[in-house]
Amino acid sequence: MMKRFMPKSPSHTLLAFCFWYIHLLCLVERCKVQVRTNFTDPDEERALNAIFQYWGLSDTSDDWNISGDPCSGTAVDLSIRISEPGIKCDCQSNGGGTCHITAMSVQGYSTGRRRVIPEELLNLTYLTNLTLSGIGMEGSLPSFIGKFRHLRHLDISYNNFNGPLPPEIGTLPSLKHLHIMSAGFNGMLPPELGNLSRLQQLDISSNGFNGLLPPELGNLSSLQELYMSISGIGGEIPSTFANLRNMKILWASGSQLTKIPNFIGNWSLTDLDVSNNSITGPLSAFTRNITTMRSFDVSMNAISGSTPKKLGNLRNLISLNIASNNFTGSLPPELGNLTSLLTLYMDSSGLSGKIPSTFARLRNVNALWASDNNFTGKKPDFIGSWALTYLSMQGNAFVGPIPSRFYNLTSLQYLWLSDVSNGSPSYFIENMTSLSTL
Numbered sequence: 001m002m003k004r005f006m007p008k009s010p011s012h013t014l015l016a017f018c019f020w021y022i023h024l025l026c027l028v029e030r031c032k033v034q035v036r037t038n039f040t041d042p043d044e045e046r047a048l049n050a051i052f053q054y055w056g057l058s059d060t061s062d063d064w065n066i067s068g069d070p071c072s073g074t075a076v077d078l079s080i081r082i083s084e085p086g087i088k089c090d091c092q093s094n095g096g097g098t099c100h101i102t103a104m105s106v107q108g109y110s111t112g113r114r115r116v117i118p119e120e121l122l123n124l125t126y127l128t129n130l131t132l133s134g135i136g137m138e139g140s141l142p143s144f145i146g147k148f149r150h151l152r153h154l155d156i157s158y159n160n161f162n163g164p165l166p167p168e169i170g171t172l173p174s175l176k177h178l179h180i181m182s183a184g185f186n187g188m189l190p191p192e193l194g195n196l197s198r199l200q201q202l203d204i205s206s207n208g209f210n211g212l213l214p215p216e217l218g219n220l221s222s223l224q225e226l227y228m229s230i231s232g233i234g235g236e237i238p239s240t241f242a243n244l245r246n247m248k249i250l251w252a253s254g255s256q257l258t259k260i261p262n263f264i265g266n267w268s269l270t271d272l273d274v275s276n277n278s279i280t281g282p283l284s285a286f287t288r289n290i291t292t293m294r295s296f297d298v299s300m301n302a303i304s305g306s307t308p309k310k311l312g313n314l315r316n317l318i319s320l321n322i323a324s325n326n327f328t329g330s331l332p333p334e335l336g337n338l339t340s341l342l343t344l345y346m347d348s349s350g351l352s353g354k355i356p357s358t359f360a361r362l363r364n365v366n367a368l369w370a371s372d373n374n375f376t377g378k379k380p381d382f383i384g385s386w387a388l389t390y391l392s393m394q395g396n397a398f399v400g401p402i403p404s405r406f407y408n409l410t411s412l413q414y415l416w417l418s419d420v421s422n423g424s425p426s427y428f429i430e431n432m433t434s435l436s437t438l
Contacts, residue, residue: 038091040071040099047123048087048101055115055135057085057106071099085109090126100126102150107133114138117145127151128174134158141185146171155179157203164188170195181227182206189233191216203227205251215240222246229253229273237261252277253297260284260298269293275321276300283308290314297321299345304328307351312337321345323369333358343367347392355380362386371395371416381405392416 040048048070052058063083064075071089074080076099082088088103101124116139117132128150137159145154146168152175161184169178170192176199186208193202194216200223209232217223218240225248234256242263249271250264257277262284264272269290275297282305283298293314303325311320312334318341327350336358344365352374360382368388372395379398383391384405391409394416402417409415 038071038076038097038099040069040089040101043123044101044126045070047120048104050120051118052085054118054120055106055109057109069099070101088129102126103129105129105131106135107131109135117142119144122147125150129153131155132159133179137161137183141166141169143168145169148172150174153177156183157181158183160184162186165190165193167192169193172196173198175199176222177201179203180207185209186232189214193217194219196220198222201225204231204233205229207231209233212236213238213241217241218243220244224268225249227251228255231255237264239263242266250274265290270316271295273297274301279303281305291316293317295319298325299323301325304350307332307335309334311335314338315340317341319343322349323347324349326350328352330354331356331359335359336361338362339364341365345369346373348372351375353377357382360385366390368392379403379406384408388412390414 064070064073064086067073070087071091074083075087075089076091078088082103082105085106086104087101089099090102091099093100104124104127115136117137119142122144125148127148130148130151130153133155134157137156139161140163141156141161143166145166149172151172154172154175154177157179158181163185164187165180165185167190170190175196178196178199178201181203182205184207188211189204189209191214194214197219199220202220202223202225205227206229211233212235213233215238218238221243223244224246227249229251230253236258239261241261245266245268247264247267248269250269251271251273253273254276257274257279259279259281260274260283267290270292271294273295276299279298279301280303283303291313294316296311296314296317296319299321300323304327306329307322307327309332312332315337317338320338320341320343323345324347329351330353331351333356336356339361341362342364344362344367347369348371350373354377355370355375357380359380363386365386366388367390368383368386369390369392371392375393375396375398377398378400379393379402381403382405384403385408388409389411391412391414
């Protein structure tokens, strides 16, 4: 006789579910216990608490230190940006079990309290990133800053340090980014900076340094970006800088430079700003090789001679500024090759003659500043097909009325021609509804 299949009773099903649920809870609790075995190194935790106390900051946060341990919450989640003020930790290296503070960031917390870098910072030996920007730091930068062997990023910008940059900063073997903009430093730039063989970014701008660039900086073969505007450094760029072939950005405005060396034509420049210096003589031939250049600013110097035709080779250029110089002659037609150009500044540059017809190709230009030169002939009507929002052409020797195609410049916000009434129809500006300055 065949046995009948008997379904399990609801009580058996419920009992099985309860056993499964209890087992799942146990697994979850085991995971929690395992996570809780990772705690911040005690010496580092004490140092962090002392540092924050000195600086008048809270050592607790809604994002990190959420369990009473600094290395918790977002401090151990490297996919989330660091909180301000905040830290990041590494709990995986060295076999786990102990979490080490690898990053600290405190920015914009200037409360009038006098702040210095305390010796307790030395206990954070695993730091790779340290940002102390705009928090009212005073005194000198301590020499022990050179003991952080793992440090890759150091930003102490916008503070009130005094005295020189300590030479020990050249003993940071892992450093890639050094930012000390507007930090209050003075004295000579230490030649020991040339020992930072991995350095990629160096920003020393807006300080009170004096003297020349140390030739030793030519050893920084990994350097890609140098910002030294208004730093107090002057003179010539050392010949050793010819070695910096990876250099992409040089900002050296207001640095008392006297010339642009030809060897920078062998760099990988995309952005050059040497404005407001003491550069004299003709514009050197270095431009012939820099086809990667996107921004070129040599304004407010005393550069003379003709405008180099080779500038027309910079076909990736989006901003060209040659204003306030002593050029002679007319603009070379080759500049019409700069079809990516967005802004063109050539006020008070000494130029004369007609604006070349090849400039009709510059349809992407949205700002043209060409005032106070000796340009002649009629105003080019092709300018009316450009995408201009700023147009300044006053103080020249143009003749005739404003071209009718200028009436298409309906996006203009700034217009300065000085001769709007020179035979031009009275309705010239009626279509320029965005105009705010005339």
